[in-house]
Amino acid sequence: MQPVIPLEGRPELELRQLRAFVHVAGTRHFGRAAAALRITQPALTQRIQALEREVGVQLLERSAREVQLTAAGKVLLPYANTLVQVEDRALRDLADNAAGRAGSLRVAYLLHGDVGTQGKIVAEFRRRYQDVAVETTSDSSRSNVEHLTSGAVDAAFIASSAVGPDIAVKQTGRRALLLAVPTNHPLAKLERVPAGSLRGVPIITWPRAWNPEVADSFRNWLMRNIGEEPNIVAEEPMEQAFAAVAGSGSAVTLASSWRLSSAPIPGIALRPLVPQPLIDHEIAYLRHNPSPALQNLLRITDEIAKSNHSDENLEGELL
Template identity: 35%
Template sequence: MDVELRQLRVFLTVASELHFSRAAARLHVSQPALSQQIRTLERALGAPLFDRSARATELTPAGRALLEAAPRVLYEAERAQDRVTQAAVGAVGSLLVGSVGTALASIAPRILRQVRARFPDLHLEVSQHDTAAQMVAIADRRLDAGLVREAAPTASVAVEQLVSEPLLAVLPSDHPLAGSATVDPRDLDGVPIVLWPRPTGAAFFDIITTYCREHGFSPRIVAEGADIETQLSLVAAGIGVSLQPSYYANLRPPGVEFRPLAGPSPSVSLQVAWRRRDRSPAVAHFVDAARACATRH
């Protein structure tokens, strides 16, 4: 059976008029041409659709069956075309996004809101991962894009800076340095420090250790936390102090104070990452939204 959608639309017009001349006028075609299209459809279906022997044109049983089925067929065809069009421009489907906690506490909500506002039918699945895990997952196609921190681009994953924030000293509220307007980095020599494990983000870890060495000491790391909530809890418990990007200041739990570092301090970049050869429109929309949000930061 080879039935075209155009033929179904012609059939529905004739079925609504039950008059070939009026149907031809509605469709702006000649009556012979219209009759030929109906005969072609009947041959394709193997059954007559109209009884032309009576004074008035009537639907045959086969015609009545097609009258019931044709609108659903046309609706599903139009719906499929619309879904294909939306998928081609990245408006539907799924987008798997990773994010470091730093971004979730700052720019990520604005990016996700912008993507959702423009493409409400695009399913966003967001999960928290450290930078190293995201870079591997993006390369392996387990994530489509990510918000990472101080990552170096690779052969398969592109990285673009969004925003950069300075490091701050993070102190227990009862720490002697918490009463100062700024913290001299040299005063952290020998002080217990809480930090991220290096494997979760080597570049960020190295920024901190290099900063300490530039001020004449190596950090005395006494505890590590796989996420910022753990590290801030360790600081609040008095286990040690920490150095964190200023993004986290809005997460300040009770018992923790953030203070600027005296003198020049390094900045930590938040970046968007995606596969270089990914041509997905949805990924392009996410990257564009990230750039737009970064310019308004």
């Protein structure tokens, strides 16, 4: 059983002090943190000092070049983040109530993800909860996780990624990666392309920074199947990769299998690989976010995920 601190001896923490601490910890710089909070640097310093007096330990170490968290600061930071985010959510919900809205939901789409499933989930939410204001953005998996952690969004679509302990995920579906080749490429004549056929072939992949875990897993998958270092010649966003491949006549790239149900890509043929590389697509959210709108979105996600991709052959190797 955890010891209870008597009320008389409890530190009295103020949210503005915790917010100041969170900003300094995030920027590692007092000047940038003060600018973000729109206060003077001396005022920021006073808030940090008042917080350190209350908790009785030093939280930050300042040097000529940057600010570092002490061991105690590292312990406090996740709790401070959570408290600041709870305050932000409460103020946002109060503003929604005052404006006559039933709440708000901020969703980050995965820029290169399963567009059909993401759109289906959000469209169904909009249909059922028309009084909830929905805001959407789109970015890479890594950036979406960062937006979620910072409290900028309530839910984020990602491809399977490393996430922190405060983040939970639900699978929205599993998709195969297809080979995208010029229509006049020799591999376009095959119904299914053995992965070993990619030995020496120029390959354009998506930027590794979008999702380092999946990018590294795919590179290792290639090496296992072709028996040598893959000939990766460039990293490009999907649409630019398709244009480059169509114009090259020799290079290839990858596309998610959801592309099969969308409009044809000019100059590009899509072919399944053998074995198929598979990627899990997920929706991520903060475990302790009590938002009713988020809970409703997650229920819709479960409903749609149960019937998702039932007609797709998903035998292969999970990246």
